[in-house]
Amino acid sequence: MDNDFQYKFVEPEKSIADFVENIGTFRNLSDEAKEVVIIPDGRVDLFFMYSHSEPFQSTLLGLETYPEQRQILPHTTAFVVSFNPLAVEYILKTSIADLLNKGKELPPDFWNFKADDLKSFELCCEKATQKIKELLPTETDERKRKLFELIYSSKGEMSVKELSESIGWSSRQINRYFTRQLGLSLKAYSTILRFRASLEHIAQGKLFPELNYTDQNHFIKEVKKFSGVAPKELSKNKNDRFVLLSVLKGQ
Numbered sequence: 090m091d092n093d094f095q096y097k098f099v100e101p102e103k104s105i106a107d108f109v110e111n112i113g114t115f116r117n118l119s120d121e122a123k124e125v126v127i128i129p130d131g132r133v134d135l136f137f138m139y140s141h142s143e144p145f146q147s148t149l150l151g152l153e154t155y156p157e158q159r160q161i162l163p164h165t166t167a168f169v170v171s172f173n174p175l176a177v178e179y180i181l182k183t184s185i186a187d188l189l190n191k192g193k194e195l196p197p198d199f200w201n202f203k204a205d206d207l208k209s210f211e212l213c214c215e216k217a218t219q220k221i222k223e224l225l226p227t228e229t230d231e232r233k234r235k236l237f238e239l240i241y242s243s244k245g246e247m248s249v250k251e252l253s254e255s256i257g258w259s260s261r262q263i264n265r266y267f268t269r270q271l272g273l274s275l276k277a278y279s280t281i282l283r284f285r286a287s288l289e290h291i292a293q294g295k296l297f298p299e300l301n302y303t304d305q306n307h308f309i310k311e312v313k314k315f316s317g318v319a320p321k322e323l324s325k326n327k328n329d330r331f332v333l334l335s336v337l338k339g340q
Contacts, residue, residue: 098113108172126317129154129156134171147195147197148195152271154273156317166207167207170221186272232258284312294324
């Protein structure tokens with residue numbers, strides 16, 4: 090890890106694990122901007138961030154479908170809650186269909202977070218966890234809960250038809266739900282999760298398909314589509330620019 094660029098990610102408490110994948114922080118301590126590549130991972134991110142040159146801000150980022158280069162400004166500190174899509178409806182109580190590959194700024198006092206809170210990762214974790222607990226629904230649609238459980242456990246490899254038959258919800262209704270809530274089809278989302286699972290293999294140095302790809306060329310094509318580079322270059326992760334891959338390698 091670059092000493093000037095630090096990050097830490099932890100798993101959430103079990104009570105909120107249906108809605109939150111992980112909670113993390115990163116800091117760019119240098120006087121230079123940090124070049125990173127954001128790659129699709131199937132998560133919805135809530136950021137609280139500030140830097141020496143920018144005021145404290147809260148931002149909700151929708152799902153990504155392609156890689157994007159971004160800069161983390163010098164002396165930036167960020168706290169992030171990475172949600173599973175089920176949280177969009179039940180915790181955030183909104184739709185992110187209009188946030189595909191982009192984000193929106195939230196009120197500066199969202200969830201009552203302040204810039205000073207970011208000085209302590211432990212405090213931020215406690216504060217976010219408590220807030221999410223307060224927002225937990227009394228009940229969830231069992232079909233939706235089971236749907237995301239199967240999508241994740243199969244690493245995106247179950248077909249829409251198989252998922253539909255397993256949960257007793259029509260393919261048409263499922264796709265309408267995905268399009269309305271997340272801005273993309275179930276098939277498109279499942280493809281992103283399969284890439285995410287491949288990323289875990291690439292982090293371990295496995296540069297050949299471990300999942301249900303047609304062949305090596307199909308695997309390379311999909312990795313390039315979502316990361317912008319071939320598996321071999323992605324694995325090298327020069328300058329830790331693929332932050333998600335750096336996190337996976339550290340696990």
